[in-house]
Structures are given as structure tokens and as C-alpha cells.
Amino acid sequence: MSNDETFAAAYREHYWAVSRYVARRLDGRSSDVEEVVAEVFTVAWRRRSDLPPSPLPWLYGVARHCLANAVRGYGRRRRLLDRLGNDESAHGRQIVDSPDSSPGDWVHEALARLSPADQEVLRLTAWEELGVDEVAVALGCGTRAATMRLHRARRRLRAEIDRMHVTVAAGTASPGRDTSKEHGHG
Numbered sequence: 545m546s547n548d549e550t551f552a553a554a555y556r557e558h559y560w561a562v563s564r565y566v567a568r569r570l571d572g573r574s575s576d577v578e579e580v581v582a583e584v585f586t587v588a589w590r591r592r593s594d595l596p597p598s599p600l601p602w603l604y605g606v607a608r609h610c611l612a613n614a615v616r617g618y619g620r621r622r623r624l625l626d627r628l629g630n631d632e633s634a635h636g637r638q639i640v641d642s643p644d645s646s647p648g649d650w651v652h653e654a655l656a657r658l659s660p661a662d663q664e665v666l667r668l669t670a671w672e673e674l675g676v677d678e679v680a681v682a683l684g685c686g687t688r689a690a691t692m693r694l695h696r697a698r699r700r701l702r703a704e705i706d707r708m709h710v711t712v713a714a715g716t717a718s719p720g721r722d723t724s725k726e727h728g729h730g
Contacts (some may be wrong), residue, residue: 551592601681654704662697
């Protein structure tokens with residue numbers, strides 16, 4: 545199969561998986577998903593001779609870099625808007641907290657308290673359903689390093705969930721929110 549055919553097959557087979565990967569990481573900025581995914585496949589086209597036989601983890605690695613570039617770009621735009629005296633409310637992008645939380649919000653909250661590196665290794669295994677060998681490819685490290693990163697991230701997530709559980713049990717839960725059912729109490 546030629547490099548062009550290999551790329552075309554990878555694009556057809558993995559476009560939606562890469563789109564979901566990017567969309568989950570650009571939570572709330574769905575208009576930017578297509579732009580980042582297009583950049584991922586532009587890089588893949590340029591490097592089509594480098595595509596491995598199982599390209600999805602490699603594409604996730606490219607997506608990580610494209611997302612990092614996009615996030616830096618968003619930060620630069622935000623700083624520019626701030627310097628110009630503009631703010632998010634001028635563009636109708638206010639975020640209003642919902643009075644009700646879904647039962648799984650505490651898991652997302654615990655995940656959000658972890659480092660970006662820990663979040664990513666956990667998301668690659670949980671959301672993208674990659675095995676450790678594939679996580680290593682996506683992260684650009686060896687299998688042993690990926691295994692260790694995953695182990696440590698899981699340990700930190702477990703500790704964060706335990707810490708939140710202790711806080712809730714101590715009675716410092718959000719007002720008007722009954723978390724006892726979420727944690728198996730009551």
C-alpha cells in the first residue's frame with residue numbers, strides 16, 4: 545500500500561476517534577474541534593511515511609501537540625482581549641454554574657485537581673480505551689514509563705477522591721447538595 549493509501553485508510557478509520565479525543569479535551573469549545581482535528585490530519589498527511597501500522601495512538605500523540613498549540617493560541621488571544629479592555633461577557637460566553645450537579649461531577653472534580661499529565665494518562669486509558677503500549681506511543685515514552693505514569697496517576701486520583709470524601713463526610717459539602725447517595729452513605 546502506498547503512503548497516500550495508508551494515510552487515506554487511517555483518515556477513514558480514525559477520523560471520528562480523533563475528533564472525540566479532541567472534543568473531550570476542548571470541553572465547551574466545540575467550534576474549535578474541527579480546526580484542531582484538521583491540523584492533526586494535516587500533520588499526518590505531511591508525515592504519512594511515518595504512519596505506523598496501528599496509527600491511532602500515534603494520531604493521539606499528534607493531537608496532544610496540536611491541542612497544546614491551540615491552547616497556547618487561546619491564551620494569547622485572551623491576553624490580547626484583556627489588554628484591549630474586552631472580556632468574555634462582551635462575546636456572550638459567560639459560564640453560569642448550575643444549581644444541580646450530576647452524580648458523577650465529583651469524579652470530574654477530582655480529576656480536574658490532578659496535574660495535566662496525570663489527567664491525560666488517565667483519559668487515554670479511560671476515554672480512549674488505550675492499553676499501556678498504546679499510551680506509551682501517544683505520550684512519546686517507553687512502556688515502562690507509561691505504566692509508571694498510569695500507576696502514579698491512578699494513585700493520585702484515588703487519594704484526591706478519598707480527600708474529597710473526607711471533606712464531604714466532615715460536613716463541608718456544597719449547600720443544598722446531598723452527596724450521601726453519591727458516596728454510598730445513607
